[in-house]
Amino acid sequence: MNTTETKNEATNTTSIDTSDELVTSADPHHPANLIPELCKGFYHLGWVTGTGGGISIRDDEKVYIAPSGVQKEKIHPSHIFVLPYPQEEPPLASKAHERTFLRKPVIPLKESACTPLFWAAFDLRNAYACIHTHSQHAVMATLLWPGKEWRVSGLEMIKGVRWGGVRKTMTYLDELVVPIIENTPEEEDLRHTMVEAMKEYPDAAAVLVRRHGVYVWGPTWESAKTQAECLDYLFELSVKMKQAGVDTDWRPTQG
Ligand SMILES: CSCCC(=O)C(=O)COP(=O)(O)O
Numbered sequence: 001m002n003t004t005e006t007k008n009e010a011t012n013t014t015s016i017d018t019s020d021e022l023v024t025s026a027d028p029h030h031p032a033n034l035i036p037e038l039c040k041g042f043y044h045l046g047w048v049t050g051t052g053g054g055i056s057i058r059d060d061e062k063v064y065i066a067p068s069g070v071q072k073e074k075i076h077p078s079h080i081f082v083l084p085y086p087q088e089e090p091p092l093a094s095k096a097h098e099r100t101f102l103r104k105p106v107i108p109l110k111e112s113a114c115t116p117l118f119w120a121a122f123d124l125r126n127a128y129a130c131i132h133t134h135s136q137h138a139v140m141a142t143l144l145w146p147g148k149e150w151r152v153s154g155l156e157m158i159k160g161v162r163w164g165g166v167r168k169t170m171t172y173l174d175e176l177v178v179p180i181i182e183n184t185p186e187e188e189d190l191r192h193t194m195v196e197a198m199k200e201y202p203d204a205a206a207v208l209v210r211r212h213g214v215y216v217w218g219p220t221w222e223s224a225k226t227q228a229e230c231l232d233y234l235f236e237l238s239v240k241m242k243q244a245g246v247d248t249d250w251r252p253t254q255g
């Protein structure tokens, strides 16, 4: 079986590998094994219930993506899509885009609608993993911070977040700022504003989507997961602080 997309020039048709070769491994750290396992954990945190949200992982030349609209806690490695990386993204304004695949599941599934958003993290931040959650803590943060930014300071868990999501970790003295973009009826249509926000906030480790959730990325899947956990903790705590009338902008002084 081919492991790359092959084009038959005579018939002008393209065949894509549907075997399990690219998604079968005894290594628990293979992305095709990690994605189902991590999604199961995220489901139990309330991050990917009702089929939304998920995680994509890339290695140097491939991106692994879960299917769209499926129970994310029940994904099997054979359901995973594999795409070559890098590949060109469409112009920001364009909607229709033909992606190239190395491998598709044999059963009729479509790749996650979050694919263009995951791709933005890979291309703009050189991330190797991107997590999308529908956490209610993230959603509440976007409701209680009605402007274009969520920000907190003076909390220990800020130290678990990286500048830009991929550089050195922040300190207790730093203020954490995450841009908030407005939701759209279709997930794919968030790409334009997410890319704009990532460019405007090069130090931000995540992008919040109002009334929807958050995208968080990292240089490894472990780092993306750690940062998603720290950010979720901070979203929850900041919401509780605001509701209790506690100052979320309190700044510690050095020494
Ligand atoms: C009830 S989920 C609505 C769509 C959404 O927000 C989402 O994240 C979809 O992700 P998928 O991977 O299922 O395409």
Ligand SMILES: [Zn+2]
Residues within 6 Å of the ligand: 052, 053, 132, 134, 187, 212, 213
């Ligand atoms: Zn979503």
